[in-house]
Amino acid sequence: MDHDHSYKLLFSHPEMVADLLRGFVLGDWVKDLDFATLERVSGGYVADDLRERGDDIVWRVRFGREWLYVYLLIEFQSAWRTAAPRRMWNRCCRRWSNG
Numbered sequence: 001m002d003h004d005h006s007y008k009l010l011f012s013h014p015e016m017v018a019d020l021l022r023g024f025v026l027g028d029w030v031k032d033l034d035f036a037t038l039e040r041v042s043g044g045y046v047a048d049d050l051r052e053r054g055d056d057i058v059w060r061v062r063f064g065r066e067w068l069y070v071y072l073l074i075e076f077q078s079a080w081r082t083a084a085p086r087r088m089w090n091r092c093c094r095r096w097s098n099g
Contacts, residue, residue: 008057012057017059018035033061033063042058058071
């Protein structure tokens with residue numbers, strides 16, 4: 001079974017993303033998010049080898065008058081990889097640099 005696809009399907013629903021944020025993100029500011037405005041945006045980016053990638057889940061939600069972007073990187077690993085935090089950082093940076 002491909003767990004990545006199952007979780008990506010699960011978190012393709014705004015209600016699940018709202019529950020995830022309410023349940024796991026610490027801080028009083030979460031209650032100020034306008035979950036009625038949750039909107040999925042493209043998770044695509046161009047990789048270093050110039051291949052187009054689209055395997056991340058990105059949502060945006062209103063926080064006051066601003067948009068807050070929620071980046072869900074769902075990737076199962078069979079063991080801890082020391083490079084995992086760096087890979088996540090690189091993917092986030094590529095995503096934002098590609099606009």
